[in-house]
Amino acid sequence: MQDFMPSQVLQEPICINVDKVFDWIVKEATFEFSPTGPLSFPTVPANTDLSGAVVTCNVVPRATNPVVILNRENRQFTIDGATVCLQNLTIQKNFTLTLVVTLPNGTVFTSNPITVSRCEQVTLCAPKGTDVEILFTDLDCFVCSVGGTPIAAAGTITFSALVVTISVCQSIQSTFPVTVEFLATFCEPRAELPFACPGVVRPAQCPAVFPPPAG
Template identity: 30%
Template sequence: MDFKSINGGQETLCIKVNKVYDWVTRQVDVPLLAFNASDLAAGTIVFDCDGVTPGDDPCAVLGGNYTVECFATDETGTPVDPLAPGSILCQEIPQPEGRASGQFQLPDGSTVTLQKVKVLKKGFVVVRITNPNGLSCTTGPIPWAVSEKFFLCAPPGTFLQCEITDFECDANLICRAAATPGEFEFQQLDVSINLCQNVQMEALVKLEITADFCQPRPDMPFVCPPLAFPPQCPTVFPGPGPSPA
């Protein structure tokens, strides 16, 4: 929207905004989530197959030909947009003694004091396996979590602002031949999660700035269209009228 300043309207203003003290981006790889046959037997990983009692072996149900997909969900297994705020928990881990400070050398040889900030990220994913006949087996919500350590400009009074900018989940199901020829049984399910993040340290501050007032752009004119009448058939209606006497 094209806003224009009001001539002569400049003055000194006091505004309240979040100031960014530090900002880094980082890719994080969640430790591999691996489930074996013992986990399936113990109920650590559970599959719900279409028309089959939950807890059955997906390899026995689907056979050896299948595709695997993995997607982000909430704790109930409902799919979510992993980039939407709040879909993935990202928060600072409090430290008993507060954020420890340390001296770090910059490329130009100077030193800077930074604080150690610990960040926790956690969420849920679901794995769905489908065979060519359209039969599918779906896991329950699988929790994942990862903690990281950052060295940031984070003096007392600043808070963490975290944004997930990219999310990728891949799963690999391994089936092995069962004792009965032509049948398969579960051997292992591996789930890998990678994400990218913006991590910022912010604080609410009051700033004095000199700025111009602005006014809205001119509204687009609305012109009523001309009235249009459908074509008539004068030879039929109302007709030529009575013939002269």
């Protein structure tokens, strides 16, 4: 007989706190970043020969304030014959970029983190009070150009025409915290998986070659 599990029949209304999604879009964006002047590379000795060096990059969302809403403007749109009020948002996305310079002999120099900001406008149902959350489903960068040979000084590298291209695939949502009620069945823990020690395993043999057949 199957054991009686209370969760199979017992349900009750429960309330939980969740984020309601007001609107949601997915879009791609690509932009370029061209830093000027000496860039901090703490381990670079003065007069390092950077001829033939390869420059690469890494980019991640900034740890603090990765997304900032700069402006929120109501706009009227006609959708399927109905007039709706949406919000045109100006948002600033903040990234942390790191440059990596690899010499032909394999020596690697890494820059201090560089803050990169990008502003763009999106139209969402995002009335006052809602927040904007961005999930980067893909975030990558590559060095498009370095110009001539970089010049090294003690702790810095100067590029003549450095261009870094950053590409993002982003999921943008407008959200607001709400409390919802629904009828739920309480979960029960699953049974522990059975475990048994394996038996003795002998490797396959090759009787056709060893021992050799009797002569």
